[in-house]
Amino acid sequence: xxxxxxxxxxxxxxxxxxxxxxxxxxxxxxxxxxxxxxxxxxxxxxxxxxxxxxxxxxxxxxxxxxxxxxxxxxxxxxxxxxxxxxxxxxxxxxxxxxxxxxxxxxxxxxxxxxxxxxxxxxxxxxxxxxxxxxxxxxxxxxxxxxxxxxxxxxxxxxxxxxxxxxxxxxxxxxxxxxxxxxxxxxxxxxxxxxxxxxxxxxxxxxxxxx
Amino acid sequence: xxxxxxxxxxxxxxxxxxxxxxxxxxxxxxxxxxxxxxxxxxxxxxxxxxxxxxxxxxxxxxxxxxxxxxxxxxxxxxxxxxxxxxxxxxxxxxxxxxxxxxxxxxxxxxxxxxxxxxxxxxxxxxxxxxxxxxxxxxxxxxxxxxxxxxxxxxxxxxxxxxxxxxxxxxxxxxxxxxxxxxxxxxxxxxxxxxxxxxxxxxxxxxxxxx
DNA sequence: GATATATTCCCCCTCTGCGGGTGATTTGCA
DNA sequence: TGCAAATCACCCGCAGAGGGGGAATATATC
Numbered sequence: 001x002x003x004x005x006x007x008x009x010x011x012x013x014x015x016x017x018x019x020x021x022x023x024x025x026x027x028x029x030x031x032x033x034x035x036x037x038x039x040x041x042x043x044x045x046x047x048x049x050x051x052x053x054x055x056x057x058x059x060x061x062x063x064x065x066x067x068x069x070x071x072x073x074x075x076x077x078x079x080x081x082x083x084x085x086x087x088x089x090x091x092x093x094x095x096x097x098x099x100x101x102x103x104x105x106x107x108x109x110x111x112x113x114x115x116x117x118x119x120x121x122x123x124x125x126x127x128x129x130x131x132x133x134x135x136x137x138x139x140x141x142x143x144x145x146x147x148x149x150x151x152x153x154x155x156x157x158x159x160x161x162x163x164x165x166x167x168x169x170x171x172x173x174x175x176x177x178x179x180x181x182x183x184x185x186x187x188x189x190x191x192x193x194x195x196x197x198x199x200x201x202x203x204x205x206x207x208x209x210x
Numbered sequence: 211x212x213x214x215x216x217x218x219x220x221x222x223x224x225x226x227x228x229x230x231x232x233x234x235x236x237x238x239x240x241x242x243x244x245x246x247x248x249x250x251x252x253x254x255x256x257x258x259x260x261x262x263x264x265x266x267x268x269x270x271x272x273x274x275x276x277x278x279x280x281x282x283x284x285x286x287x288x289x290x291x292x293x294x295x296x297x298x299x300x301x302x303x304x305x306x307x308x309x310x311x312x313x314x315x316x317x318x319x320x321x322x323x324x325x326x327x328x329x330x331x332x333x334x335x336x337x338x339x340x341x342x343x344x345x346x347x348x349x350x351x352x353x354x355x356x357x358x359x360x361x362x363x364x365x366x367x368x369x370x371x372x373x374x375x376x377x378x379x380x381x382x383x384x385x386x387x388x389x390x391x392x393x394x395x396x397x398x399x400x401x402x403x404x405x406x407x408x409x410x411x412x413x414x415x416x417x418x419x420x
Numbered sequence: 421g422a423t424a425t426a427t428t429c430c431c432c433c434t435c436t437g438c439g440g441g442t443g444a445t446t447t448g449c450a
Numbered sequence: 451t452g453c454a455a456a457t458c459a460c461c462c463g464c465a466g467a468g469g470g471g472g473a474a475t476a477t478a479t480c
Contacts, residue, residue: 128345132337
């Protein structure tokens with residue numbers, strides 16, 4: 001029986017128990033069909049294009065090419081396929097690299113079975129499923145530090161500097177004198193204990209002042 | 211009967227029907243207690259500190275001071291209170307301003323009642339609840355443009371420039387000659403059709419090349 | 421093995437920008 | 451009525467930015 005209205009799912013996961021567990025779970029859910037399971041990216045690369053999944057569940061810790069490195073390659077050969085990261089790792093760097101490479105969602109492996117199926121559905125509907133802790137980390141990455149030593153104007157000027165603009169251009173765009181901008185920058189440097197643009201930007205970003 | 215183990219919730223929402231609806235819903239859920247409902251930030255400011263909620267449901271479209279502007283003020287007077295945005299608006303600018311000001315989550319008003327209660331619980335557990343579409347927008351904000359005209363090295367160097375570093379410093383940190391950095395920058399400027407640092411950074415960020 | 425493409429380095433040129441010192445005025449909020 | 455914030459001024463020396471041209475190695479990809 002052909003089931004073309006089903007959501008076609010592929011799984012890339014090296015642990016056979018987990019891989020077959022997911023395959024069983026998803027394959028036995030109404031509306032879902034597992035079109036391929038692969039223990040590594042190298043294996044997936046051979047068959048995944050003709051298996052043509054709608055959604056890929058991708059592990060990050062894979063033998064050979066890691067899931068993180070596999071992600072952009074998969075997006076290249078299957079541009080319209082949604083990729084859901086499924087991992088035990090919660091390191092910020094991995095998360096943001098994955099999302100930057102085009103992951104549609106990021107789930108941890110303690111996610112209960114029904115939530116994984118729900119996440120696949122959510123991805124198809126244009127959502128971005130994330131585990132609770134991951135979502136908080138992502139949200140936190142936007143949060144400014146409210147206890148900045150910089151005044152509003154100083155913050156504004158440092159933001160402009162961070163876009164690469166010259167002092168002269170900043171002065172023009174803020175309708176103030178070049179000397180005023182210089183004065184603000186001197187105060188910024190003193191407050192942040194730095195002596196250059198680059199160090200000021202770094203200090204401010206590290207402390208989420210900008 | 212005192213119920214100190216309950217999660218204390220406050221609601222700031224100008225529409226009385228919606229406000230009382232939420233209050234009724236949450237107040238009648240085991241484990242939750244509504245400690246205050248206010249039609250505006252100005253009203254909330256008078257009583258919310260002594261009401262001392264664990265979680266605030268905050269509307270963005272409020273009369274007087276908007277929810278977005280109220281958020282940093284609320285964080286200031288109640289630093290440990292989690293704030294959940296509840297709104298009909300899905301504009302990127304509002305979302306990122308809210309998250310930048312310290313919102314713990316962002317829900318749209320079509321969120322079913324049980325999900326709202328679940329979101330309050332999730333926030334208390336360190337999660338970051340978001341409506342599906344919001345989550346996708348947040349994730350998309352991290353996504354790089356895979357069809358960049360820049361090479362890997364050019365992208366790397368442009369990223370360094372965007373941190374405010376001088377060409378000389380970039381050369382030292384990448385262990386290449388200053389002339390090489392200059393050469394890359396010339397190529398970057400040609401590819402992006404710009405003639406300055408600031409314009410290159412802007413063009414690259416607009417197109418998500420960096 | 422041939423052909424692109426990426427990466428590396430070299431020379432020339434002008435001129436603007438950057439970092440730092442010191443001090444003064446006006447504006448707004450508590 | 452203060453104090454912090456924001457504004458503008460003039461000093462100095464040095465490094466950096468932008469643009470012209472050319473050319474030698476990797477490194478893929480076919």
